[in-house]
Amino acid sequence: xxxxxxxxxxxxxVLQRGLAGAAGVALLGPRGLWAQDAPPATPTPxxxxxxxxxxxxxxxxxxxxxxxxxxxxxxxxxxxSPVASNVDGIRIGELLPQLARQADKYSLIRSLxxxxxxxxxxxxxxxxxxxxxxxxxxxxxxxxxxLRGYDHGYRGPVPPYIVLTQPQGRFSEAGFLGPRYKPFAxxxxxxxxxxxxxxxxxxxxxxxxxxxxxxxxxxxxxxxxALADEPQFEHFAACERQADELIYGAARRIFDLSxxxxxxxxxxxxxxxxxxxxxxxxxxxxxxPYVTINSPxxxxxxxxxxxxxxxxxxxxxxxxxxxxxxxxxGLLERTIVWCCGEFxxxxxxxWEPPWNGGRGHFGACFSALVAGGGxxxxxxxxxxxxxxxxxxxxxxxxxxxxxxxxxxxxxxPQQRLPNARGLDVPxxxxxxxxxxxxxxxxxxxxx
Amino acid sequence: xxxxxxxxxxxxxxxVLTALGAAAAARAQPVLPFEQADWTSPPNAIDEAVLSRLxxxxxxxxxxxxxxxxxxxxxxxxxxxLPTAAEVEAFLGDAAPDKRAALVDAVLARPEYADYxxxxxxxxxxxxxxxxxxxxxxxxxxxxxxxRDAFARNMPxxxxxxxxxxxxxxxxxxxxxxxxxxxxxxxxxxxxxAVALTFLGARIETWPTERxxxxxxxxxxxxxxxxxxxxxxxxxxDPAPAGPLEAVLPDGSxxxxxxxxxxxxxxxxxxxxxDNPWFARAAVNRVWAWLLGRGIVHEPDDFxxxxxxxxxxxxxVLEREFVATGYDLRQLHRLILNSRTYQQSAHPARPAARVxxxxxxYPVRRLDAEVLxxxxxxxxxxxxxxxxxxxxxxxxIPEGQRTITLADGSITxxxxxxxxxxxxxxxxxxxxxxxxxxxxxxxxxxxxxxxKRIEGSARLRDLLARHRADRAGLxxxxxxxxxxxxxxxxxxxxxxxxxxxxxxxxxxxVNDLAWALVNTKEFLYRH
Numbered sequence: 006x007x008x009x010x011x012x013x014x015x016x017x018x019v020l021q022r023g024l025a026g027a028a029g030v031a032l033l034g035p036r037g038l039w040a041q042d043a044p045p046a047t048p049t050p051x052x053x054x055x056x057x058x059x060x061x062x063x064x065x066x067x068x069x070x071x072x073x074x075x076x077x078x079x080x081x082x083x084x085x086s087p088v089a090s091n092v093d094g095i096r097i098g099e100l101l102p103q104l105a106r107q108a109d110k111y112s113l114i115r116s117l118x119x120x121x122x123x124x125x126x127x128x129x130x131x132x133x134x135x136x137x138x139x140x141x142x143x144x145x146x147x148x149x150x151x152l153r154g155y156d157h158g159y160r161g162p163v164p165p166y167i168v169l170t171q172p173q174g175r176f177s178e179a180g181f182l183g184p185r186y187k188p189f190a191x192x193x194x195x196x197x198x199x200x201x202x203x204x205x206x207x208x209x210x211x212x213x214x215x216x217x218x219x220x221x222x223x224x225x226x227x228x229x230x231a232l233a234d235e236p237q238f239e240h241f242a243a244c245e246r247q248a249d250e251l252i253y254g255a256a257r258r259i260f261d262l263s264x265x266x267x268x269x270x271x272x273x274x275x276x277x278x279x280x281x282x283x284x285x286x287x288x289x290x291x292x293x294p295y296v297t298i299n300s301p302x303x304x305x306x307x308x309x310x311x312x313x314x315x316x317x318x319x320x321x322x323x324x325x326x327x328x329x330x331x332x333x334x335g336l337l338e339r340t341i342v343w344c345c346g347e348f349x350x351x352x353x354x355x356w357e358p359p360w361n362g363g364r365g366h367f368g369a370c371f372s373a374l375v376a377g378g379g380x381x382x383x384x385x386x387x388x389x390x391x392x393x394x395x396x397x398x399x400x401x402x403x404x405x406x407x408x409x410x411x412x413x414x415x416x417x418p419q420q421r422l423p424n425a426r427g428l429d430v431p432x433x434x435x436x437x438x439x440x441x442x443x444x445x446x447x448x449x450x451x452x
Numbered sequence: 453x454x455x456x457x458x459x460x461x462x463x464x465x466x467x468v469l470t471a472l473g474a475a476a477a478a479r480a481q482p483v484l485p486f487e488q489a490d491w492t493s494p495p496n497a498i499d500e501a502v503l504s505r506l507x508x509x510x511x512x513x514x515x516x517x518x519x520x521x522x523x524x525x526x527x528x529x530x531x532x533x534l535p536t537a538a539e540v541e542a543f544l545g546d547a548a549p550d551k552r553a554a555l556v557d558a559v560l561a562r563p564e565y566a567d568y569x570x571x572x573x574x575x576x577x578x579x580x581x582x583x584x585x586x587x588x589x590x591x592x593x594x595x596x597x598x599x600r601d602a603f604a605r606n607m608p609x610x611x612x613x614x615x616x617x618x619x620x621x622x623x624x625x626x627x628x629x630x631x632x633x634x635x636x637x638x639x640x641x642x643x644x645x646a647v648a649l650t651f652l653g654a655r656i657e658t659w660p661t662e663r664x665x666x667x668x669x670x671x672x673x674x675x676x677x678x679x680x681x682x683x684x685x686x687x688x689x690d691p692a693p694a695g696p697l698e699a700v701l702p703d704g705s706x707x708x709x710x711x712x713x714x715x716x717x718x719x720x721x722x723x724x725x726x727d728n729p730w731f732a733r734a735a736v737n738r739v740w741a742w743l744l745g746r747g748i749v750h751e752p753d754d755f756x757x758x759x760x761x762x763x764x765x766x767x768x769v770l771e772r773e774f775v776a777t778g779y780d781l782r783q784l785h786r787l788i789l790n791s792r793t794y795q796q797s798a799h800p801a802r803p804a805a806r807v808x809x810x811x812x813x814y815p816v817r818r819l820d821a822e823v824l825x826x827x828x829x830x831x832x833x834x835x836x837x838x839x840x841x842x843x844x845x846x847x848x849i850p851e852g853q854r855t856i857t858l859a860d861g862s863i864t865x866x867x868x869x870x871x872x873x874x875x876x877x878x879x880x881x882x883x884x885x886x887x888x889x890x891x892x893x894x895x896x897x898x899x900x901x902x903x904k905r906i907e908g909s910a911r912l913r914d915l916l917a918r919h920r921a922d923r924a925g926l927x928x929x930x931x932x933x934x935x936x937x938x939x940x941x942x943x944x945x946x947x948x949x950x951x952x953x954x955x956x957x958x959x960x961x962v963n964d965l966a967w968a969l970v971n972t973k974e975f976l977y978r979h
Contacts, residue, residue, distance in 0.1 A: 140583060181583075184869045204894045204898050204899050205894075207898055207900070214960070214964070217950075218967055221946065221947075221964060222971050222972065225943055225969065226972055227940065227943060227972075228486065228972065228974040228977075229972070229973045229974075231483045231486055231799065232798060232799055232973075234803050235816055237817070237888075240887070240888060241888055241893070244890045244893040245890075245897075248890045248894035248898075251894055252894065252897070
């Protein structure tokens with residue numbers, strides 16, 4: 006396996022490179038810059054699954070994983086009393102007390118940055134590691150689907166890349182890899198009595214009626230009976246058996262939460278996000294390599310703090326229970342959980358009209374939580390300045406985070422993406438092009 | 453020896469056919485409602501070529517398809533559109549002995565003929581706005597309109613090819629110049645590959661080097677320049693002084709193009725000469741493949757010496773007819789559609805290894821993605837929503853506009869993606885994937901997309917209102933609408949039993965019946 010260039014990048018060199026810019030790199034030659042370092046040991050790949058908790062719209066780093074109580078009310082609003090965690094020296098937002106008690110299981114990145122303040126391009130960058138261009142790249146889930154899915158021995162009862170519950174659209178899908186690697190978005194709501202997974206469970210259609218109309222269909226299959234030897238129809242039957250396996254078989258049981266103890270369901274939180282976390286655990290348990298939970302509603306330009314009082318307790322309960330449950334079942338060792346949005350939010354509260362206490366988009370500095378699958382718990386990577394407005398230490402770029410996730414999965418970030426178009430492109434941009442990087446998160450990756 | 457056999461085959465074809473017909477009649481009865489006992493039209497030149505080959509292989513042709521199968525088949529194959537219940541009833545009730553030929557004429561005169569031909573040709577010509585072709589929306593619309601118009605006016609195919617090959621001007625104002633823009637590259641090799649594939653049905657990489665180089669040389673003086681108008685581009689003959697250009701033509705002969713002559717014209721003149729067999733063969737083979745499921749040379753766009761035609765005589769018949777009629781595409785369709793070969797049942801007389809490649813039955817194929825969604829919209833009402841990766845005004849499709857009329861391969865929907873609509877990246881006919889998948893099956897059986905279409909259907913509501921007291925009438929109307937035929941007595945019994953109960957049938961039961969018919973193989977496949 007080729008060692009990625011970026012793994013040999015030291016912080017000093019990143020700074021040098023950043024200062025020298027593209028011209029400096031050209032002067033040194035693409036390889037000259039990294040050639041001197043002896044390559045450090047590659048972290049051992051131990052992850053087989055990923056749960057991506059996507060705070061869709063961008064959650065505020067100050068109110069979640071990077072509190073700044075000393076910055077004053079213009080920055081903290083009413084949320085000025087962060088809580089201590091079970092790891093010395095780590096405090097997080099006051100509305101996340103349950104997560105605070107799990108801090109030994111995760112690390113926080115407080116220096117994520119990309120500088121983009123537009124939803125689509127930022128979401129694309131954070132999930133692909135690439136800036137928007139003519140070519141639409143696959144999101145991490147589609148990459149994992151292509152490299153750990155059906156083409157590589159995956160035989161699970163549900164597709165290898167699941168989105169709970171709504172997809173984000175073009176910029177977080179399969180890109181040029183094609184529809185085969187698109188996520189299976191469940192639709193429905195796992196917090197309803199019946200989780201109406203798209204294609205699996207029809208809302209308003211009882212099992213009895215489902216069976217009855219299938220019998221009717223069989224009775225009316227006149228052409229199929231007349232052309233019993235038709236090879237196309239033999240293929241049709243095979244497809245239908247596979248579809249039925251999804252509709253009636255193991256897949257349906259995975260999505261059926263009624264077999265879970267009520268007490269555990271309560272712990273996750275009786276809301277859509279909490280029950281999505283529970284479904285994600287069940288999917289990972291069943292061998293699914295990539296699950297994305299899209300948690301909408303974080304784009305809080307107005308009434309920000311009201312929204313936080315509603316959303317953060319749900320996030321706290323669901324995510325904390327997920328981490329604890331995965332750990333209890335021995336799944337956390339092989340399951341990466343990462344949680345962030347496309348950007349943070351403006352640290353300074355916009356009290357003025359028309360926002361009246363909102364926060365805007367903020368790509369210069371934001372936070373992420375990573376846990377499991379070889380990510381150490383109880384650490385903080387990087388730091389923001391006193392008001393959370395700039396990265397103060399150890400910038401982490403989206404590609405660094407994604408590259409670390411791929412590496413822990415045993416996927417070389419410079420591996421060429423399989424595609425039918427004959428494109429010769431690596432999963433993440435090589436250090437010579439694309440957005441800049443700060444190096445893999447070696448400080449929190451188990452050797 | 454081979455020639456003698458072929459001549460003998462021609463002379464006796466009709467006798468053979470009659471003999472085979474008699475043999476078939478001696479076997480079991482025709483399978484109802486898909487077959488009928490007797491042919492109503494004489495065999496034509498196509499049938500002679502097909503039957504002599506079948507006889508040589510000791511194969512039998514299939515029986516004639518029924519009238520109901522025929523109207524559905526012709527509509528789907530030529531118009532990409534389902535016949536309405538009224539159209540079906542009118543055709544089935546028509547007692548004229550030549551009604552199939554009359555239907556063929558009527559169908560070829562409909563605007564959907566041009567829509568569907570344009571869809572198929574725009575696949576081949578790679579008409580899309582975005583990566584990797586990058587025509588951009590306005591040029592896509594202009595180009596598609598020009599292509600569609602060519603089929604609507606029945607522009608002779610040689611003129612169609614000439615216009616695409618030799619035009620110069622603005623991508624917005626001279627639409628056929630987009631031929632040289634709708635390729636993945638701006639170098640002569642990319643243009644040569646596109647010309648070979650489009651007009652000779654050949655993959656240039658299978659050619660000898662000197663012929664490849666010759667075609668590249670003839671296309672080497674195409675140049676592009678932008679204008680002050682956004683995304684406008686001029687395709688023109690590079691005026692840079694050039695010496696006489698010597699090049700090898702694809703047939704191996706050498707030409708010398710004087711400096712003041714556009715080498716593209718020399719190429720076009722060679723291409724459309726009536727004695728150039730490759731040009732007409734490639735075209736008729738495509739049309740044949742569209743109508744009969746596979747090329748006589750197969751893949752239909754992979755002509756090369758080591759990929760022979762399964763029936764060379766048949767290819768020659770079609771080529772000669774096509775040239776003799778002045779490259780008349782409608783006439784070519786008419787010839788094929790009126791043949792017994794096309795009107796065979798989907799049921800092979802006897803299963804055998806080569807029945808498919810020798811055209812001993814009509815091949816069963818899943819409907820195209822666009823045709824399937826149009827069929828669902830037609831049957832149940834309602835439209836479909838589309839997106840494009842680039843912001844463009846043409847994604848707002850009025851309800852009622854057919855998907856087969858979409859100009860732009862970049863405008864898409866989850867349904868089209870799921871059902872294998874071609875990406876229009878390469879122009880290869882194999883880009884269109886009509887092989888059913890488990891995900892497609894699940895979508896049809898159980899998706900909310902299909903279910904909501906049925907539950908929300910105003911057409912179903914109206915049908916139910918019209919037939920409240922008449923279950924058999926309701927079932928018959930559903931069958932005519934969805935499967936283009938009346939139900940058999942067994943089907944009628946099963947369906948009315950499902951709708952049983954006191955009073956009028958419930959909407960939920962009617963929805964189930966519609967759902968069941970949509971999910972039959974008969975609805976989903978050309979047959």
